[in-house]
Amino acid sequence: GAVVSQHPSRVICKSGTSVKIECRSLDFQATTMFWYRQFPKQSLMLMATSNEGSKATYEQGVEKDKFLINHASLTLSTLTVTSAHPEDSSFYICSATLTSRGGDEQFFGPGTRLTVL
Amino acid sequence: AQSVTQPDIHITVSEGASLELRCNYSYGATPYLFWYVQSPGQGLQLLLKYFSGDTLVQGIKGFEAEFKRSQSSFNLRKPSVHWSDAAEYFCAVGAGFQKLVFGTGTRLLVSP
Numbered sequence: 001g002a003v004v005s006q007h008p009s010r011v012i013c014k015s016g017t018s019v020k021i022e023c024r025s026l027d028f029q030a031t032t033m034f035w036y037r038q039f040p041k042q043s044l045m046l047m048a049t050s051n052e053g054s055k056a057t058y059e060q061g062v063e064k065d066k067f068l069i070n071h072a073s074l075t076l077s078t079l080t081v082t083s084a085h086p087e088d089s090s091f092y093i094c095s096a097t098l099t100s101r102g103g104d105e106q107f108f109g110p111g112t113r114l115t116v117l
Numbered sequence: 118a119q120s121v122t123q124p125d126i127h128i129t130v131s132e133g134a135s136l137e138l139r140c141n142y143s144y145g146a147t148p149y150l151f152w153y154v155q156s157p158g159q160g161l162q163l164l165l166k167y168f169s170g171d172t173l174v175q176g177i178k179g180f181e182a183e184f185k186r187s188q189s190s191f192n193l194r195k196p197s198v199h200w201s202d203a204a205e206y207f208c209a210v211g212a213g214f215q216k217l218v219f220g221t222g223t224r225l226l227v228s229p
Contacts, residue, residue: 041222042221043121043219043220044161044207044217046216046218093161095160097214104214104215105163105214106214108153108160110158
């Protein structure tokens with residue numbers, strides 16, 4: 001099946017620094033990728049839709065200047081958490097859409113755990 | 118507004134016993150419904166999906182789910198649970214695979 005990777009899997013940073021998380025579709029091209037945030041014991045919350053070659057579409061309540069998304073190629077989307085604060089600590093998950101004759105399907109990365117000290 | 122409710126946070130099942138995980142949804146149109154499984158260190162894996170047609174859907178790993186419009190439910194079932202099924206299970210609703218709304222998940226524990 002289609003594989004999506006994320007790097008890094010874990011990151012610890014100091015408050016005020018920026019952190020970049022990469023999401024790659026390893027064996028397929030993805031025009032659309034999604035970024036989710038998952039709090040402990042809570043569901044995945046969609047943060048934004050990342051479209052290759054255009055600006056990301058952010059969900060209501062998500063600060064676009066804080067969570068910068070770049071989808072520069074059909075296999076790579078990046079999420080940069082700028083000026084991170086402890087409340088940004090969370091589990092960030094990306095997914096990539098594979099379009100085939102049978103329809104679209106989202107494939108998920110393993111997630112990145114961000115801890116901001 | 119779209120929402121998904123998974124009323125059980127944890128469920129413990131003996132190995133070999135049957136399993137049912139509950140999912141109720143609220144959606145304004147005909148729902149597209151999904152069940153995903155999340156194992157530690159791995160991404161969410163699609164178990165099965167319902168778009169239309171037969172309301173009993175077969176998935177991978179021996180799982181099935183039944184769409185009941187009258188009850189707004191899409192419960193996941195497996196007749197005989199294996200220890201390797203221990204994981205977190207998420208129900209989701211959406212318009213196709215776009216903008217999925219997830220439930221809070223149910224953690225399945227399998228006892229020997």
